[in-house]
Amino acid sequence: MRNDLFLFGLFLTLMRLGFYHAADFKFTNVICKSYNESWFLIHNCRLKAVNRHKTSYNFNGTILYPGNHIIINIQLFKKENGYKPWLYKITFDLCRFLKKAYNPVAILVFKLFKDYSNFNHPCPFVGRQLINDLHLSYDALPLPMPTGEFLIEIDCFFDLKILLSTKLYFQIREDFTRS
Numbered sequence: 001m002r003n004d005l006f007l008f009g010l011f012l013t014l015m016r017l018g019f020y021h022a023a024d025f026k027f028t029n030v031i032c033k034s035y036n037e038s039w040f041l042i043h044n045c046r047l048k049a050v051n052r053h054k055t056s057y058n059f060n061g062t063i064l065y066p067g068n069h070i071i072i073n074i075q076l077f078k079k080e081n082g083y084k085p086w087l088y089k090i091t092f093d094l095c096r097f098l099k100k101a102y103n104p105v106a107i108l109v110f111k112l113f114k115d116y117s118n119f120n121h122p123c124p125f126v127g128r129q130l131i132n133d134l135h136l137s138y139d140a141l142p143l144p145m146p147t148g149e150f151l152i153e154i155d156c157f158f159d160l161k162i163l164l165s166t167k168l169y170f171q172i173r174e175d176f177t178r179s
């Protein structure tokens with residue numbers, strides 16, 4: 001088991017050093033939806049062009065009643081004749097997670113958002129929710145990914161009812177300028 005983990009780690013490292021190192025990550029579209037606008041208001045959910053290769057994601061919303069029981073569902077999709085689920089889906093309890101980070105995949109995802117948002121505090125979640133110029137580079141991704149078109153869907157359930165859904169589309173291409 002330990003050997004397998006070691007080999008897997010070595011494989012990931014080699015992937016990073018090798019072919020896929022010269023890749024470009026770009027958000028291509030974003031769609032946010034509130035399922036109850038008297039609880040969650042979306043003011044802004046938009047991509048901004050940084051340069052030809054880069055876009056950043058901005059979000060501004062208001063939670064009108066405190067959320068104390070929040071479940072997050074994250075699913076990655078890859079486009080192949082339509083978007084098909086890719087890798088696995090994660091579900092975690094956000095309030096529990098913020099007390100003690102327990103889900104290793106959620107930790108990786110949370111790390112990507114943390115520095116660009118005001119989400120890094122314990123529950124309840126209420127008031128202004130911001131993501132400010134979130135931009136990612138291929139090298140910052142928690143796992144090496146193939147080239148292609150992807151979608152990450154993040155669904156937030158408050159008191160077990162879906163309240164907010166975010167679909168972030170992105171593209172990974174070989175970056176010939178860097179290879």
Ligand SMILES: *[C@@H]1O[C@H](CO)[C@@H](O)[C@H](O)[C@H]1NC(C)=O
Nearest residue numbers: 035036037038039040065161
């Ligand atoms: C929307 O949220 C408010 C505040 O929590 C709640 O009172 C209301 O019942 C919700 N509406 C629906 C349709 O779930």
Ligand SMILES: *[C@@H]1O[C@H](CO)[C@@H](O)[C@H](O)[C@H]1NC(C)=O
Nearest residue numbers: 043044059060061128130132
């Ligand atoms: C968020 O949206 C609200 C309402 O439109 C606005 O008053 C506020 O300035 C916005 N905040 C940011 C940081 O964009």
